Amino acid sequence: MRDFHLLIDVGNTFLKWGLFQPSAAGGARENRLESGHALLEEIPALPAQFAKYPAPSRIVISNVAGTRVRAATIRVLEVWPDAPAPYWLVPQAEQCGVKNSYRNPAQLGADRWAALIGARWLLGPRAAMVVVCGTATTIDFLSADGVFKGGTIMPGVGLMLRSLHEGTAALPDQGGEFDEYPTQTVDAIASGCQHAQAGAIERMYAHEASHVRDLTCLVSGGAARAVTPRLAIPFQYHENLVLEGLYRVSMSL
Structure with missing residues (x-):
């Protein structure tokens, strides 16, 4: 090789x-x-x-x-x-065309930093909402001039399912399929967790799009396939934004 x-x-x-x-x-x-x-x-x-x-x-x-x-x-x-x-990779104040607005840049998760770098390379000078769905779901905002403005972290689909199971007496943590009108408990849980993910993403997109022109939503991560079918906003899917960002970093060293 x-x-x-x-x-x-x-x-x-x-x-x-x-x-x-x-x-x-x-x-x-x-x-x-x-x-x-x-x-x-x-x-x-x-x-x-x-x-x-x-x-x-x-x-x-x-x-x-x-x-x-x-x-x-x-x-x-x-x-x-x-x-x-x-x-x-340790998040810095600036790297590969992305500026970090965290008060302590190194406190930002390395995976989020890599995903932002990957998004910047893919989209160029365009505003982006970067969503990575994994164990946690992160929603981060990147300005058209490459400034990471900030973002949020919430439990991912799997964590939501497990928290319901562990915090209640009889709710299962697996099985179930999405249904707009669930008629059995496992489907109600699966549907509720997927709605919660999609609702948070859509709300944050609507807020950002209300004052940012030409906003692009990028969605990635291992749990993205459970969330993207529920989204009622335009988005682009990328298999692994973190590896995309790591590639840009590796090429810059």
């Missing part, structure tokens, strides 16, 4: 990775060579999978899962003794 970059997105539930050809043309989708994912508890098994590849020339990682998972990820990379030290 030719020269490549390894990008890793460590979330709260999954580690997602991709091998990418470094190129000034195109983005992560166009230059992806291989990709995969693993549950966090499956990380120790990744060396056997990575051993079939030569050492990457660059490694860029976003991690929001804490120090224990960071240490497990470092052990995975030991499969390549000659690989360069990984670049751990």
Whole structure:
């Protein structure tokens, strides 16, 4: 395999990775060579999978899962003794054309920062609402001149389901399908959680679109497919905005 970059997105539930050809043309989708994912508890098994590849020339990682998972990820990379030290993404005041409005820039989640960088590269000088649906759902706003204005965090669909199950005596946390007029409990729960996600996204879009011209909504994340069918606003879907942003970061180093 030719020269490549390894990008890793460590979330709260999954580690997602991709091998990418470094190129000034195109983005992560166009230059992806291989990709995969693993549950966090499956990380120790990744060396056997990575051993079939030569050492990457660059490694860029976003991690929001804490120090224990960071240490497990470092052990995975030991499969390549000659690989360069990984670049751990830490949100800055400004990077790759995005300015961070957080009072403490490093307090912003690395995954949110990467997604904003990915959105900026994809859309150029256009205002964006960046929605990433995972364990949590984040909704972030990017101005046309590249300023991250701020955003919100809410429980994702799965967390909503589990909170109902754990906080009540008899409500299940799985099963059920969306229905506009549910007539059984499992469907009522699934439908309510999906409505809640879509409603929050639509409300924030309506507020931003009321005073921002040409607003584009980008939706990404592993749980996005459960939410996007309920959206009554225009949006663009991207499989993994975090990896897209990590690709831009890797190309800038």
